[in-house]
Amino acid sequence: MAENYDLIVLGSGPGGYVAAIRAAQLGLKTAIVERENLGGICLNWGCIPTKALLRSAEIFHYMSHAKDYGLAAASISADLDAVVKRSRGVAKQLNQGVTHLMKKNKIAVHMGDGKLAGAGKVEVKGDKGSETLTARHIIVATGARARDLPFAPADGKRIWTYRHAMTPAEMPKKLLVIGSGAIGIEFASFYNDMGAEVTVVEMLDRIVPVEDADVSSFLEKSLKKQGMTILTGAGVEELKATASGVSAKIKTKDGKVQAGDYSHAIVAIGIVPNTENIGLEALGVKTTKGHIDTDPYCRTNVKGLWAIGDVTAPPWLAHKASHEGVIAAEAIAKELGNKDAHPHPMDAKNIPGCTYCHPQIASVGLTEAKAREAGYDVKVGNFPFIGNGKAIALGEVEGFVKTVFDAKTGELLGAHMVGAEVTEMIQGYTVGKTAELVEQDFMHTVYPHPTISETMHEAVLGAYGRALHI
Numbered sequence: 001m002a003e004n005y006d007l008i009v010l011g012s013g014p015g016g017y018v019a020a021i022r023a024a025q026l027g028l029k030t031a032i033v034e035r036e037n038l039g040g041i042c043l044n045w046g047c048i049p050t051k052a053l054l055r056s057a058e059i060f061h062y063m064s065h066a067k068d069y070g071l072a073a074a075s076i077s078a079d080l081d082a083v084v085k086r087s088r089g090v091a092k093q094l095n096q097g098v099t100h101l102m103k104k105n106k107i108a109v110h111m112g113d114g115k116l117a118g119a120g121k122v123e124v125k126g127d128k129g130s131e132t133l134t135a136r137h138i139i140v141a142t143g144a145r146a147r148d149l150p151f152a153p154a155d156g157k158r159i160w161t162y163r164h165a166m167t168p169a170e171m172p173k174k175l176l177v178i179g180s181g182a183i184g185i186e187f188a189s190f191y192n193d194m195g196a197e198v199t200v201v202e203m204l205d206r207i208v209p210v211e212d213a214d215v216s217s218f219l220e221k222s223l224k225k226q227g228m229t230i231l232t233g234a235g236v237e238e239l240k241a242t243a244s245g246v247s248a249k250i251k252t253k254d255g256k257v258q259a260g261d262y263s264h265a266i267v268a269i270g271i272v273p274n275t276e277n278i279g280l281e282a283l284g285v286k287t288t289k290g291h292i293d294t295d296p297y298c299r300t301n302v303k304g305l306w307a308i309g310d311v312t313a314p315p316w317l318a319h320k321a322s323h324e325g326v327i328a329a330e331a332i333a334k335e336l337g338n339k340d341a342h343p344h345p346m347d348a349k350n351i352p353g354c355t356y357c358h359p360q361i362a363s364v365g366l367t368e369a370k371a372r373e374a375g376y377d378v379k380v381g382n383f384p385f386i387g388n389g390k391a392i393a394l395g396e397v398e399g400f401v402k403t404v405f406d407a408k409t410g411e412l413l414g415a416h417m418v419g420a421e422v423t424e425m426i427q428g429y430t431v432g433k434t435a436e437l438v439e440q441d442f443m444h445t446v447y448p449h450p451t452i453s454e455t456m457h458e459a460v461l462g463a464y465g466r467a468l469h470i
């Protein structure tokens with residue numbers, strides 16, 4: 001007999017498992033279906049294991065620069081196997097944490113491949129055979145996977161996706177990173193710090209192209225100073241695995257084709273949504289470029305069917321997926337009559353983005369160029385870390401904070417940062433933006449001293465010609 005639920009969540013990434021927890025908190029009888037690992041890409045193959053790797057690289061970097069701090073660290077070396085082992089251990093710990101959270105919240109976990117089998121029905125094929133589950137509502141949270149180069153699919157040996165790059169069998173000596181979005185740049189930073197010779201190729205005219213242009217050019221200079229080769233406005237036209245590595249042909253900015261040999265290549269050119277073979281077509285679910293269309297409450301065009309996270313529109317970030325999970329669960333509970341559920345619509349302009357390269361970058365809202373394109377008359381503030389006492393004390397003077405305000409209303413349109421710990425600081429501006437604070441509110445806020453966060457205050461003051469320490 002089919003098991004009956006209020007809600008079935010298909011996929012247990014940060015979107016799906018958070019949706020399931022919130023639904024259970026609101027009293028819904030909830031099931032989650034997962035074919036691989038509870039926690040999805042984020043905990044097992046994405047955000048968390050990469051941060052564990054980057055942490056090792058960061059410590060290695062500081063050990064290599066011990067002298068700058070009056071210390072000596074003799075004969076330091078990196079053991080890649082041990083670094084990867086630590087990262088996999090961290091992923092496992094969090095995967096077990098999600099297993100515990102499912103139990104604690106009495107969420108039924110069905111391991112297996114799930115497929116929508118008509119309105120309100122999910123068929124699950126697992127190790128123990130096939131079962132059909134029914135529910136009043138279904139959330140699709142099947143996420144996404146790495147996009148391959150059409151002419152050079154990843155082989156896991158020489159041509160890697162992020163999964164291979166996270167569990168390398170050997171240390172790359174000469175690494176080609178194709179794509180300079182967050183994933184490409186984080187791996188470039190990790191392997192560069194670990195001692196590889198790294199080349200980054202970016203098709204667009206600047207690296208981290210979704211960020212503010214000032215951040216892109218600052219980061220490019222910094223990465224080059226660290227020894228990386230950066231080719232922008234360049235495309236990989238041929239990539240072939242050989243017995244000893246990969247050979248690549250790269251068309252550079254000037255139109256010339258440059259041939260090069262590398263030991264390994266990481267392809268980080270974007271993602272493909274997991275929307276095939278899950279029964280979307282039969283239900284007539286609308287998609288755009290493969291990603292499911294949703295309204296700000298995560299409803300699809302099919303009644304009772306919702307979608308969240310990477311399988312929907314960008315930004316493809318874990319915190320966006322989780323936030324949508326909460327919104328969808330609350331909207332469903334409200335539809336089922338729960339008076340304590342008060343869903344709020346998703347507001348994409350207040351979703352921060354962070355890249356944990358070295359130096360880190362973080363941003364929220366519009367870039368200066370996008371704000372101008374949108375017709376705003378802007379006031380821009382820019383404050384360098386070299387003007388901040390804590391940054392100097394930490395030996396972290398490389399970085400800046402930039403703010404973009406609407407000159408008419410004082411609304412913070414965007415904030416952009418590069419430097420140490422900025423991924424921890426961006427939330428200050430995100431809270432302010434969400435609460436629709438204006439320049440006066442940021443100016444009147446007291447920032448603790450000494451902290452790097454004082455640069456956030458100065459960047460606001462700077463937009464109005466009032467910066468104090470420069």
Ligand SMILES: Cc1cc2nc3c(=O)[nH]c(=O)nc-3n(C[C@H](O)[C@H](O)[C@H](O)COP(=O)(O)OP(=O)(O)OC[C@H]3O[C@@H](n4cnc5c(N)ncnc54)[C@H](O)[C@@H]3O)c2cc1C
Nearest residue numbers: 011013014015035040041042046047114143309310317318
């Ligand atoms: C290397 C890397 C680093 C990243 N770093 C960050 C970061 O620092 N910060 C950040 O915000 N984001 C980061 N991301 C992005 C982040 O991982 C994703 O945005 C997030 O995981 C999306 O969550 P999701 O719930 O939509 O889907 P996913 O996490 O992809 O989970 C989907 C789940 O659904 C399951 N599934 C799919 N189809 C089926 C099916 N038919 N039946 C059953 N189960 C199914 C999958 O097995 C998977 O477990 C990173 C991604 C990568 C690859």
